[in-house]
Amino acid sequence: MAAAVPTVKIVAVGAALPSLRLTAADVTATWGAGPRRGTTAVCAPDEDVLTVSWHAAARALAAGGVEPTDVDGLWWGTSRPPFAEGPSLSMLAAALGLRDDIAGALNSGSTLAGIDALLSAWDAVAAGSSRVSLVVGADALRPGLGTAFEAWAGAGAAAFVLRAGDGPAALAHRATRGRPVLDRYRGDREPATRDLYDPRLFREEIFLPLVDGIAAALSDGVDTWSLPDPDGRLGAAAARRVGASSVASADAYAAAGDTGSAAPLLGAVGALAAPGVVAMVGYGGGRMSGVTIEVGAAVPGAADLARALAAGRPASYAEVLRARGELVPSGETVEMAVPPGSAAFVRGGLEMIGLLGARCIDCATISTPPSLHPACTGCGGAKLEEVALARTGTVHTFVVNHTMPAPFVAPLPLVVVDLDDGARIMLQGTSDDAATLAIDDRVELVLRRYTVERGVPVYGFKVQKAERSEEVERS
């Protein structure tokens, strides 16, 4: 058994899924395969692993009442970072409003990355090099077309806020077992994940022996398990092997499919609502890791999982293929006037992804974005300070654009919002709100991928009708 490090606590959690739900039966019917049960959560065209990671992390911080500037470590685990090499971690940090001296790392390379990130953060907090660490396990898996894996591959994110000292739940034990075998993998420049083995070979020779090793190390006193289920059947086999009476991760798998690096954390979020011992186990890249959590009291945000699982809207397989970029309209798309490599992005990148405004020292008017406003739009004054804009507000007016050719999607709302800090902003809305949007609606700003420009994702905020649960919390 590994040494216990009981001083690191989980003080808040958050969960998020992307907005589309695809039924497994729709996928299998398309390929003439036998029917399968369940749904998977998949990304809309303006969502990806970064936007769903932002959503889970923002919810965890809000649930725990943690100020973004109090976080000093960001540990992000995903097999699908938006850039194979690039500013993935710094973009997530900026979107969350974290400090620019934030420590941490992006863990990647397999779907064990979420647990890897948690272990890294745990070590950093235990060692005292981080006071408050934010852990995000997230993925948006991209299966090969027509593979058995496709009907089960999902997307989602879970976030944990860790700190030393007091907290409702403690990280207790950990264990890792590994074998140097190749199972699911993706080569350089390959878009889709390959699934190598005969399912029985994988189960008998690789997966279950690893489960046995983890169970031997961790299973004492565990009340509830979050277990890996990479194909929709292995989860049940693992549950039998560890002797689990309760498998907390089953609901998340049924609603979202395999969420890769998010899966072990996402499967455990709901179980953190009640006292007991929770074990979460992840698998990927020939390695399996487990962590036990001793829950003393409900962790803020634990109820968030049920909200995330219940949200979303059904989408056809064709819509999902289009969102994944595999069903592409013929003809040329137009490039933006401002390419992501230009000076405009260096000047304006942070204010866009960090949602900044320029507040007038004299009259308090907030002008956005700061780089376009050396003078106040209210009084013309030039004494301005950069501020983070409020993320909630009220619709002042709006339109719904119906005429945009691809890559734009119709109906496309564009919404003028009076934010709760007094700033006025105009941003795209989401197609899902197009039919019901109205003046005076309460809205929130959510991170979305506006476009993929010359191969580079461009992120910014969009307007979305506020979720009912938040309205209740606010009142």
Added chain:
Amino acid sequence: MSWDRVAVVGAGLIKFGELFDQSYEQMAAGAFAAAMASVDKGFEPVQVEAAMVATQRGTLWGQEGIGGNTVPTALGIAGIPCTRIENACPSGSDAFRIGAMAVASGVHDVVLVIGVEKMRDKSTEEGLLARAASGHPVYTRGESAPVLFAPFATRHMHEFGTTREMLASVAVKNHHNGTLDPYAHFQSEVTVDQVLKAPPVCHPLHLLDCCPQTDGAAATLLVNAERAREFTDNPVYVAGFGVATDHPYLHEKTTFTGLPATVKAAARAYAMAGIGPADLDLAEVHDCFTITEILDIEDLGFCEKGKGGIVSIEGETSLTGRIPVNPSGGLLAKGHPIGASGVAQLTECWWQLRGEADGRQVAIRNGFALQHNVGGRGSGVSVVNILTTNAS
């Protein structure tokens, strides 16, 4: 007493439409010829001392190289001073204002103001995409021209109870006027029902709430007022003008029920002309969308704020109404070749004041006509020009 240093002695345009068979240069030559032919006592190209060219679309529309130097060659008067004026949708109005100032300054006695615009050499889809991806990568992404005015319709409806039927009445009126204007792009009537049931373009605006994409050119000839009688016994004078700006981006607007730039530009023009809105016999205003005309007639002082929809549906802006608005058919029916639009509106005012507007002629009582454009991310700049037959 009006400002009266500059006279308009000629004006003309080519028939607006999808002019696939004409180049930018050919359109310019056509408008210039029409303006010269309208001069009562004759006009020769060599009499032009300087030209102002209004063309708005630039790098996205294949008109990159078209500047002040292109047009004189096309008109056979290469060598004259010529400058391109770009000031968004009011480019033509502003070129006219700047041309008038050039004459009033005494630097030139005879100035050509010509507006030319090719809107249809690019496909609609290509144009939409280019527009929607221009500007700020996030704050303006997904904008098309209707996006710039539809939020005003949404809010105007919310605050004042303006209805889609009221918006439709503007389209019905302007399309009717267009049937009487041989230069109009569209020459057929539309019904309220057709407007209401047209496909949605940008909620709450539907297809017939929107002006078309139109190619066109228009020209006016401005001269020192003291020399007007050399060209005509029936001159029209520039009585006043005003320009004003507003914050360009929609999220910077302080109101979505009016266009402050128009209010300011109109106040400046009325003061210069020494008149008020009640003195006008007609107005050619910027009706790129039905809601825009409703905002315009409120902001220009033709009715109370919030009453523009009611005034329109009750016919007060028809050819025989209290204040005829857009007798030419407006941008909705005549079309909106951007740089040419303002100059064409001024041409209509010139004809109306001279009693030459045939079947769409309105009653001229006081001898004042107002012309107005607004544009620049929708409403970042507004220009008002006032013409009169009254010499002081």
